[in-house]
Amino acid sequence: MDISSTGLRVLRQIAESGSFTAAATRLGYTQSAVSRQAASLERSAGTALFERRPDGVRLTPAGLTLLRHARTILDCLTAAERDLTGTVPRTELVRLGLFLSAGAALLPPALTRLAATDPQISVTTTEGTTPSLIRALRAGSIDLAVLTSRPPHRPPDGESPRLHVETVADAELVVAVPSTGEFAGRTAVHIDELVDARWIATPASNAEPLLGVWPGLPGRPNIVHTARDWLAKLQLVAGGFGVTTVPSRLSPVLPPGVSLLHVEGAPPEIRRVLVARLPGRPTSAIAAVTRAIASTT
Numbered sequence: 001m002d003i004s005s006t007g008l009r010v011l012r013q014i015a016e017s018g019s020f021t022a023a024a025t026r027l028g029y030t031q032s033a034v035s036r037q038a039a040s041l042e043r044s045a046g047t048a049l050f051e052r053r054p055d056g057v058r059l060t061p062a063g064l065t066l067l068r069h070a071r072t073i074l075d076c077l078t079a080a081e082r083d084l085t086g087t088v089p090r091t092e093l094v095r096l097g098l099f100l101s102a103g104a105a106l107l108p109p110a111l112t113r114l115a116a117t118d119p120q121i122s123v124t125t126t127e128g129t130t131p132s133l134i135r136a137l138r139a140g141s142i143d144l145a146v147l148t149s150r151p152p153h154r155p156p157d158g159e160s161p162r163l164h165v166e167t168v169a170d171a172e173l174v175v176a177v178p179s180t181g182e183f184a185g186r187t188a189v190h191i192d193e194l195v196d197a198r199w200i201a202t203p204a205s206n207a208e209p210l211l212g213v214w215p216g217l218p219g220r221p222n223i224v225h226t227a228r229d230w231l232a233k234l235q236l237v238a239g240g241f242g243v244t245t246v247p248s249r250l251s252p253v254l255p256p257g258v259s260l261l262h263v264e265g266a267p268p269e270i271r272r273v274l275v276a277r278l279p280g281r282p283t284s285a286i287a288a289v290t291r292a293i294a295s296t297t
Contacts, residue, residue: 071140
């Protein structure tokens, strides 16, 4: 096969982004250039590498096989460039991805512990939804991912080989409400009282569920505000502009004016915190970061 490093980078970015358009944007290419690279890869491989679907692009089994080799080749090229330029890394780098609410509650104590136990390890972080983080992990753009799952807690994806996944904590989903007004002084709310609530939610896409609204809420939710940033959502709650769902582990970092209520009259909603990586023996740095995350939950 005659495959360029540019083609392998395009393959990796398509796998991570889930679409040709998003890959082109992230790489700074035109969409037609990405499409040409994809077509060239498939000609060289002699088989289909991409599956075009209504919700985006996924790699075929052959594409996933090539992606595994692409990660190795691109890592080797990076190492060769480092050797040629004489750049010696002073620290062991771990690229960590976290789901949207994990940064506030999990990241600071994990990094503090890591600085005390393994100061030679440097961590960079990327925030995203669980589906996008899985794509990034598969693509080799991150080394470790903190994910969340809901019952029945199936494997994060159906691709092969299976990701190595460790459960680090279970947390109850609760409702964040203003500390004043109709919910003042309460510790619980019945599901029927939430039917007409004003909800603050995170926008949904085809592959990602709507976040911020109680799952299984009877009727159509009244969504008055949408925001991806958790601090923005909680500040809106504090101002009395609506309610939203949060995992109970966020209780230590709530802004003033926000209270958490358990939901009665409905099955409990448990959110599991997972740490995922590619299969195989982890590096000592990845193992150390995993231990630091587990110690904070």
